[in-house]
Amino acid sequence: MNKNFKGIVILSLLLITVFIACNTNKNETKESQKRLTEYNVIWDSPGKDCNGSMPVGNGDIGLNVWVEQNGDICFYIGKTDSWGDNGRLLKVGKVRVKCEPPVVFPGAEFKQELDLKTGTIQISSAGKIGDKDVALNFQLWVDANNPVIHLTHECSVPLSMTANIELWRTEPYALPSLEVSDLLEDRSKPGSLHEPVIVEPDRLIQDAKDYIGWYHYNKKSVGFDLNMKLQGLSDCPISDPILHRTFGAIINGTKAQRTSDKSLQTGAAKSGRLNVYVLTQQPSNPEEWQKSIEKLAVNTEKESFAKRKKAHQDWWAAFWNRSWIYAVSNDSIQQPENDDAFIVTRAYILQRFIDASAGRGNFPIKFNGSIFTVPTEGKPGNADYRRWGPGYWWQNTRLPYLSMCTAGDFDMMQPLFKMYADETYKLCKYRTNKYFGYEGAFFSECSNFWGSTFTATYGWTPYEQREDKLQESGYHKWEWVAGEELVFMMLDYYDYTQDQVFLQKKIIPVANDVMKFFNNHYTTNEDGQTGDVPVTVS
Numbered sequence: 001m002n003k004n005f006k007g008i009v010i011l012s013l014l015l016i017t018v019f020i021a022c023n024t025n026k027n028e029t030k031e032s033q034k035r036l037t038e039y040n041v042i043w044d045s046p047g048k049d050c051n052g053s054m055p056v057g058n059g060d061i062g063l064n065v066w067v068e069q070n071g072d073i074c075f076y077i078g079k080t081d082s083w084g085d086n087g088r089l090l091k092v093g094k095v096r097v098k099c100e101p102p103v104v105f106p107g108a109e110f111k112q113e114l115d116l117k118t119g120t121i122q123i124s125s126a127g128k129i130g131d132k133d134v135a136l137n138f139q140l141w142v143d144a145n146n147p148v149i150h151l152t153h154e155c156s157v158p159l160s161m162t163a164n165i166e167l168w169r170t171e172p173y174a175l176p177s178l179e180v181s182d183l184l185e186d187r188s189k190p191g192s193l194h195e196p197v198i199v200e201p202d203r204l205i206q207d208a209k210d211y212i213g214w215y216h217y218n219k220k221s222v223g224f225d226l227n228m229k230l231q232g233l234s235d236c237p238i239s240d241p242i243l244h245r246t247f248g249a250i251i252n253g254t255k256a257q258r259t260s261d262k263s264l265q266t267g268a269a270k271s272g273r274l275n276v277y278v279l280t281q282q283p284s285n286p287e288e289w290q291k292s293i294e295k296l297a298v299n300t301e302k303e304s305f306a307k308r309k310k311a312h313q314d315w316w317a318a319f320w321n322r323s324w325i326y327a328v329s330n331d332s333i334q335q336p337e338n339d340d341a342f343i344v345t346r347a348y349i350l351q352r353f354i355d356a357s358a359g360r361g362n363f364p365i366k367f368n369g370s371i372f373t374v375p376t377e378g379k380p381g382n383a384d385y386r387r388w389g390p391g392y393w394w395q396n397t398r399l400p401y402l403s404m405c406t407a408g409d410f411d412m413m414q415p416l417f418k419m420y421a422d423e424t425y426k427l428c429k430y431r432t433n434k435y436f437g438y439e440g441a442f443f444s445e446c447s448n449f450w451g452s453t454f455t456a457t458y459g460w461t462p463y464e465q466r467e468d469k470l471q472e473s474g475y476h477k478w479e480w481v482a483g484e485e486l487v488f489m490m491l492d493y494y495d496y497t498q499d500q501v502f503l504q505k506k507i508i509p510v511a512n513d514v515m516k517f518f519n520n521h522y523t524t525n526e527d528g529q530t531g532d533v534p535v536t537v538s
Contacts, residue, residue, distance in 0.1 A: 042112070061361075065121050067103055153271060153272055156270070192456075211252040246285065325349075365401075366392075445476040458472065
């Protein structure tokens with residue numbers, strides 16, 4: 001069969017299935033839940049390192065999870081708002097859990113499964129240790145409703161878990177690559193850096209009573225003031241979103257004792273649990289942050305673990321019940337894994353899972369790795385490294401959001417609207433008036449999370465010394481489709497939700513200012529056609 005024709009057939013099946021999913025009943029919902037398990041990701045052997053990791057998250061906190069050959073359970077922790085002092089979205093940290101007996105032992109049958117239905121990673125091993133049958137079962141997930149990671153075990157023999165904090169930002173060090181910092185990128189300088197980019201270390205919490213923890217504190221803000229001054233935006237009434245941002249985590253557990261500032265061990269038992277609480281505050285400081293995260297843990301644990309676990313599972317059940325797509329290429333419900341329809345369906349389901357795992361935080365999904373980055377061989381910055389830098393490119397950022405309304409994932413649209421239609425929008429209005437002397441708002445293609453243009457993109461000639469106030473980079477100098485497309489996506493959201501408050505408070509003001517900008521900026525002839533030369537105001 002011609003490949004293009006096969007693609008058309010699959011697309012037709014998808015469209016039919018979407019229609020069915022939108023006109024469903026309870027029996028079809030149950031059937032969808034059963035079918036979802038066919039697309040779980042299952043591994044039958046441990047991994048070598050983080051490149052064999054499995055993602056899971058709650059929309060704001062994300063994990064990369066793997067089990068190493070020696071049986072250690074490892075995971076990186078990412079968060080949507082863990083911005084470092086260089087304006088880079090950093091990992092929160094890494095945790096290694098050693099078990100006794102170990103998860104991997106000679107002759108054991110190993111299994112690691114991403115259970116989509118419950119948003120959990122399940123790890124199990126079974127076999128004989130000596131002459132005794134041993135079954136070890138673990139569940140790892142990020143609570144859908146609370147900022148806490150849980151690792152639980154149910155075993156046939158007593159087992160203890162030792163959590164170890166593994167920091168890599170232990171001393172100040174300089175980053176050599178322009179790809180890891182947009183704020184100080186200067187292509188006229190050696191190494192393309194205006195000045196050294198120094199990464200500050202994380203700090204362990206000292207002498208805590210019944211937990212261990214660490215934090216990263218932005219005692220300085222590198223490049224924000226410089227970036228704003230270069231672009232003539234210093235008087236814009238927004239506060240520095242980098243300075244005094246503090247993020248990190250603490251770990252406690254069942255009958256757990258500290259063995260050092262970076263190690264905590266649970267008591268040996270057939271069932272047990274480790275809890276990792278994660279928090280970002282800004283502005284804050286280490287003392288305030290520590291008090292807040294201690295209070296967070298206490299308040300969360302006021303509700304029973306069983307009740308919180310059920311609420312977590314209920315959230316994921318409701319998520320998968322919003323809508324679904326199952327493409328089939330024949331009359332059989334069971335599809336072989338090499339079947340085109342199965343592959344298309346699995347890709348859609350897993351991508352939607354990834355979006356749900358990272359799409360409910362304080363900032364939009366990061367296009368270059370989201371919160372699931374891992375170390376890249378030969379690149380600086382360990383798991384913090386991102387090619388194409390820490391900023392947002394609209395053309396890429398928009399992509400996971402374009403289908404969310406169709407899927408019913410309205411909650412995941414909020415971070416995009418919050419950043420672009422609220423925080424960034426304020427700066428865009430100010431910038432338009434400052435640069436051109438008229439009302440309106442234009443959104444640049446490449447922007448930092450507070451709305452200004454990348455420093456290297458704008459250029460290092462100060463605003464006051466320019467006749468042309470716009471960015472120097474010509475690659476996307478006049479690429480201002482972000483405003484129109486943002487309004488389109490907001491209107492799409494309104495069509496589905498009929499949210500009158502959102503219409504009045506968000507859509508109408510942003511739409512008016514986007515239209516004002518284009519109306520003021522471009523000349524038109526008698527037929528209303530746009531002229532070739534934009535209007536500029538000196």
